[in-house]
Amino acid sequence: MHPKSQSRHLFQQKYNKAPTLNVYAPGRVNIIGEHTDYNDGFVMPCAINYGTAISGAKRDDQVFNVYAADLNECDQFRLDQPIVPNPAKKWTGYVRGVVKFIQERCPEFRQGADLVISGNVPLSSGLSSSASLEVAVGKFCQLLGELPLSNTDIALIGQKAENRFVGANCGNMDQLISALGQAEHLLMIDCRSLETLPTPMPKDIAVMIVNSHVKHDLVTGEYNTRRQQCEAAAKFFGVKALRDVSIEQFQKRETELTALDAEMAKRARHVVTENQRVLDAAQALNRGDISRLGELMNASHVSMRDDFEITTPEIDYLVELAQSVIGKSGGARMTGGGFGGCIVALAPAEKVDAVRQIIADNYQQRTGLKEDFYVCTASKGVHQC
Template sequence: MTPLQQANQLFEQKFHRTSELNVYAPGRVNIIGEHTDYNDGFVMPCAINYGTAVSGAKRDDHIFNVYAADLEDTDQFSLTTEITPVANKKWTGYVRGVVKFIQQHCPDFKQGADLVITGNVPLSAGLSSSASLEVAVGKFCQQLGNLALTDTQIALIGQMAENKFVGANCGNMDQLISALGEQGHLLMIDCRSLATVAVPVPENIAVMIVNSHVKHDLVTGEYNTRRQQCERAAEFFGVKALRDVSIEQFKQREAELTAIDEDTAKRARHIVTENQRVLDAVQALNQGDIQTLGKLMGQSHDSMRDDFEITTPEIDYLVELAQVAVGNTGGARMTGGGFGGCIVAVAPVEKVDAVRQLIADNYQKQTGIKEDFYVCTASQGVQVWA
C-alpha cells in the first residue's frame, strides 16, 4: 500500500468521513553537493520514491486537528491564536512551523482541517523525512486555502519552519527538491538564485541508498557549528558566502586562514571544492559519463571525511564496500547532513546485487549493526491527488 492509500484509509477510520484533499511529497537523496546549500552554492539531489502523504478535509472552524499515523500521536492547534512549539513533541514543530509561516505570507489563512500524515521515508537517515513533511503540509495548506503560493515559495516556507521554529539551521536544498523534483532526473540547484537544471539519469543506472542505522540529529549535532565555521571563512575572504570563492582564490590564502584557524580552513576547502565537483558532475552526466561521476563522488566523500569531518567509521566502511563492488562503473559517498545516516551509490543496474551482497556479508559482521538497502528511482516533486 502506498503512503497515499494508507493516509486515505486511516483518515476514513479516524474521522469517519472521506478525505477531500490528498498531497504527497517525496524525500530526497543528494547525489553530490553536501553542505554547499547554506553557502549559496550548488547541489545535485533527486527526489526519491519514498515520501510523506497528507490526507484531510476542511472543518467548519479554525482548528488544525492532526494525526501522525506512524507515531500514533495527535496534535491540535488553532489558526486564530499564536502558534507556538510543543515541548517534547518534535514532529509537531514541522507542521505548526509551516502553518505559522504560511500565515505570515497569507494572513487570511485560518481554515481549519482534520488531517492524517503518514510516510515511508526512513526517519533520521538523512533522506529528508522532515522536508518531505514540511512540503506536503505546505502544499496541503495552499490547496486548502486556495493560496497564491508557488511550489518554490512552499519549499522556502518549509525551510523557514525548520530554521526558525524547529531550530535546525538547514539550507534550502531538501525542501526545494521535494517541491520541484522531476521524474527520471537529478536536479542541479543554484541555492542562491534558486535556478534549477534537470540533469538526466541514464536509463540503466540505479540509485542505491544504504542506511547505516547510525542515527543523527541535526539540531543537537554539530551541523550548526559547521555552518558557523563556513560563515567565518566567508568573512575572512570578504565575501557574502563561500560560493563566491574560487579554488584559485582559496589556494592563494589557504595558509593564512590555516594559521588563524585550521578547522575553518578545512571546512572552507570542502565547500569550495565541492561546488566545483557539482558543476563537473552535471557536465559528466550530460555526457552519460558515469565513470567521471563516480570519481567525483569518491572525492566528495574523502572531502567530507577529512575536511568537513562529518562521517563516521560505519559510514566510511559502507562507502568503501560499495566502491569495491561498483569499481569504476559508478561511485559511492555519504549523503545527508552527516554523523550517521545513509550512503548513496550510483552504478549500472546489473551491479545492484553485487553491492547488496558485499555489504550484507560484511557490514554487520564488522559493526554489529544491520543495514537497510533501498533501490530508488528519481521521482516527481510534490503532487496533489484527487
Template sequence: MNPQQLAKKLFIEKFHRTSTLTTYAPGRVNIIGEHTDYNEGFVMPCAINYGTAVSGAKREDKIFHVYAAQLGQYDKFRLDQPIEPNTQYKWTGYVRGVIKFIQERCPNFTQGADLVITGNVPLSAGLSSSASLEVAIGKFCQQLADLPLTDTDIALIGQKAENQFVGCQCGNMDQLISALGQQDHLLIIDCRTLETFPTPIPSNVAVIIVNSHIKHDLVSGEYNNLRRQCESAAKFFGVKSLRDVSIAKFTEKLSELTALNAEIAKRAKHVITENQRVLDAMEALQQGDLRRLGKLMSQSHQSMKEDFENTVPEIDYLVELAQKAIGEEGGARMTGGGFGGCIVAISPINKVEQVRKMIADNYERRTGLKEDFYVCTASQGVNVC
C-alpha cells in the same frame, strides 16, 4: 499500500468521515554537493520514491487537528491564535512552523482542518523525511485555502520553519527538491538564484541508498556549528558566502586562514571544492561518463571525511564496500547532513546485486548493525493525489 492510500484509509478510521484533499511530497537523496546549499552553492539531488502523504478535510472552526500515523500521536492547535511550539513532540514543529510562516505570507489563512500524516521515508537517515513533511503540509494548506503560493514558495517556507521554528540551520536543497523534483531526472540547483537544471539519469544506471542505521539528529548542534564555521570563513574572505570564493582565491589565502583557524580552513576547503565537483559531475552525467562521476563522488566523500569531519566509521565502511563492488563504473559517498544516516551509490544496473551482496556479507559482521538497502527511482516533486 502506498502512503497516499494509507492516509486516506486512516483518515476515515480516525475522523469518521472521508478526506477531500491528499497531498504527497517525496524525500530526497543528494548525489553530490553536501553542505553547499547554505553556502549559496550548487547541489545535485533527486526526489525519491519514498515520501510523506497528508490527507484531510476542512473543519467548521479554526482548529488544526493532526494525527501522525507512524508515531500514533495527535496534535491540536488553533489558527486564530499565535502558533507556539509543542515541546512534547518534535514532529509537531515541522507542521506548526510551516503553518505559522504560511500565515506570515497569507494572514487570512485561518481555515481549520483534520488531517492524517503517513510516510515511508526512513526517519533520521538523511533522506529528508522532515522536508517532505514540510512540503506536503505546505501544499495541503495551499490547496485547502487556494493560497497564492508557488511550489518554490512552499519549499522556502518549509526551510524557514526548519531554521526558525525547529532550530536546524539547514539550507534550501531538501525542500526545493521535494517540491520541484522531476521524474527520471537529477536536478542541479543553484541555491542562490534557485535556478534548476534537470539532468536525465541514464536508463542503465541505478541510484542505490544504503541506510547505516546510525541515526543522526541535526538539531543537536553539529550541523549548526558547521554552518557557523562556514560563515566565519566567508567573513574572512570578505564575501557574502563561500559560493563567491574561487579555488584559486582559496589556495592563495589558505596559509593565512590556516594560521588563524585550521578547522575553519578545512571547512572552507570542502565547500569550495565541492561546489566545483557538482558542476563537474553535471558535465560527467550529461556525457554518460560514470567513471568520472564515480571519481568525483569518491573525492566528495574523502573531503567530508577529512575536511568537513562529518562522517562516521560505519558510513566510511559502507562507502568502501559499495565502491569495491562497483569498481570504476560508478561511485559511492555519504549523503545528507552527516554523523550517520545513509550512503548513496551510482552503479550500472547489472552491478546492483553485487553491491547488495558485498554489503550484506560484510557490514553487519563488522558493525553489529543490519543495513537497509534501497534501489530508488528519481520521482516527481510535490503533488495533489
C-alpha cells in the same frame, strides 16, 4: 501499504468519510553537493520514491487537527491564536512551523482541517523526512486555502519553519527538491538564485541508498558549528558566502587561513571544492559519463571525511564496500548532513545485487549494526494525488 493509500484509508477509518484533499511530497537523496546549500552554492539531489502523504478535509472551525499515523500521535492547534511549539512532541514543530509561516505570508489563511499524515521515509536517515513533511503540509495548506503560493514559495516556507521554529539551521536544498523534483532526473540547484537545471538520469543506472543505522540529530551541535565555521571563512575572504570563492582564490590564501584557524581552513576547502564537483558532475551527466560522475562522488566522500569531518567509521566502511564492487562504473559517498545516516551509490542496475551482497556479508559483522538497503528511482516533486 504506500503512504498515499494508507493516509486515505486511515482518514476514512477515523472520520467515517472520504478525504477531500490528498497531497504527497517525496523525500530526497543528494547525489553530490553536501553542506554547500547554506553556503549559497550548488547541489544535485533527486526526489525519491519514498515520501509523506497527507489526506484531509476542511472543518467548519479554525482548528488544525493532525494525526501522525507512523507515530500514532495527535496534535491540535488553532489558526486564530498564536502558533507556538509543542515541546513534548518534536514532530509537531514541522507542521505548526509551516502553518505559522504560511499565515505570516497569507494572513487570510484561517481554514481549519482534519489531517492524517503517513510517511515511509526512514526517520533520522538523512533522506529528509522532515523536508518531505514540511512541503506536504505547505502544499496541503496552499490547496486548502487556495493561496497564491508557488512550489518554490512552499519550499522556502518549509525551510523557514525548520530554521526558526524547529531550530535546525538547514539550507534550502531538501525542501526545494521535495517541491520541484522531476521524474527520471537529478536537479542541479543554485541555492542562491534558486535556478534549477534538470539533469537526465541515464536509463540503466540504479540509485542505491544504504542506511547505516548510525542515528544523527542535526538540531544539536556539530551541524550548526560547521555552519558557523563556513560563515567565518566567508568573512575571512571578504565575500557574502563561500560560493563566491574559487578554488584558485582559496589556494592563494590557504596557508594564511590555516595559520589563523586550521579547522576553518579545512571546512572552507571542502565547500569550495564541493561546489566545483557539482558543476563538473552536471557536465558529466549531460555527457552520460558515469565513470567521471563516480570519481566526483568518491572525491566528495574523501572531502567530507577528511576536510569537513562529518563521516563515521561505519559510513566510511559502507562506502568502501560499495566502491569495491562498483569500481569505475559509478560511485558511492555519504549523503545528508553527516554523523550517521546513509550512503548513496550510483551504478549500472546489474551491479545492485553484488553491492547488496557484499554489504550484507560484511557490514553487520564488522559494526554490529544491520543496514537497510533501498533501490530508488528519481521521482516527481510535491503533487496533489
